[in-house]
Amino acid sequence: QVQLQESGPGLVKPSETLSLTCTVSGGSISSYYWSWIRQPAGKGLEWIGRIYTSGSTNYNPSLKSRVTMSVDTSKNQFSLKLSSVTAADTAVYYCAREDGIVGYYYGMDVWGQGTTVTVSS
Amino acid sequence: EIVLTQSPGTLSLSPGERATLSCRASQSVSSSYLAWYQQKPGQAPRLLIYGASSRATGIPDRFSGSGSGTDFTLTISRLEPEDFAVYYCQQYGSSPPSTFGQGTKLEIK
Numbered sequence: 001q002v003q004l005q006e007s008g009p010g011l012v013k014p015s016e017t018l019s020l021t022c023t024v025s026g027g028s029i030s031s032y033y034w035s036w037i038r039q040p041a042g043k044g045l046e047w048i049g050r051i052y053t054s055g056s057t058n059y060n061p062s063l064k065s066r067v068t069m070s071v072d073t074s075k076n077q078f079s080l081k082l083s084s085v086t087a088a089d090t091a092v093y094y095c096a097r098e099d100g101i102v103g104y105y106y107g108m109d110v111w112g113q114g115t116t117v118t119v120s121s
Numbered sequence: 122e123i124v125l126t127q128s129p130g131t132l133s134l135s136p137g138e139r140a141t142l143s144c145r146a147s148q149s150v151s152s153s154y155l156a157w158y159q160q161k162p163g164q165a166p167r168l169l170i171y172g173a174s175s176r177a178t179g180i181p182d183r184f185s186g187s188g189s190g191t192d193f194t195l196t197i198s199r200l201e202p203e204d205f206a207v208y209y210c211q212q213y214g215s216s217p218p219s220t221f222g223q224g225t226k227l228e229i230k
Contacts, residue, residue: 035219037166045158045166045209047219058218061122094165098213105213107156107171109178114165 002027004095004112012089012119018082022095022112025076029053033098034071034078035108038091046091050098051078085119092116123148125210125222133230140197142225144188144210152189154213160224161206169208170195197227205229 008020022034036048049059051069059067063082071078082089092114099106124147134140144155152173158166168177170186173193183198197204210222 037221044224045160045211045221047211047217047221050218060219061217096165100213103153105154105156105171107168107177107211108158108166109168109171111165111167 002097002110004097004110006093006095006112006115008115008117010116010118012085012117013121014086014119015084018080018085018089018117018119020080020093020095020115020117021077022079023075023077024097029071029073029076029078033100035096035098036069036080037094037096037108038089039094039114040088040091048080048082048093087119090117090119122216123150123212123214123220125212125220127208127210127222127225129225130223131226131228133228134200135230136200136202138200140195140200140204140227142195142197142208142227144193144195144222146191146193146212149190150193150212150214152193155186155188155193156211156213157186157195158209158211159204159206160209166209200227202229 005023012018030053033050035050051057066083068081094114095112096108097110126145128143155173157170160166174186185196207224
């Protein structure tokens, strides 16, 4: 079955750019939306944004100015860049697959295990 | 901007009891665009319900979802020990493109 795996540095310095990659295995990356979600320790889930395999994106308005997502279908990977990070960006970052059609949403049905990113000097 | 408010914040029940979790939206949400997730400590969330009332693959039938407009409910008919976790509702839309509720913690009484 489809599995997702996040990868990237676990420690990022303040004001620098957080970069994460999610690798899709066991299936094709095509024809789905792919999302990033984060969760500070002890807190709830925050949706960061999503990318379709065509490259079209939707971002959380509160993070939009700092977020860039990209997809590499040849590698079955998609990526997140979050610029100008502060301690408030410290969280577990999850990637997830989203499914749906026009007029119907099937939810985030496959999730990565999550990767902890700490912003600290 | 659509805000999802879940209640109660914490629900204390015993195994075998019925759990009713609420998700209220600040504006009307299409029931086609409402999902529920379960998250256990140290784990990624798991999709339970999509389209407000359709169970995801492998989800036991003791989990059910209902509602429309601004009020949605997740019901667990008879709690099993493994059901004690945090539950989140989520909306998929245009403004913003996606939002999670703040979560309801279901704990053993």
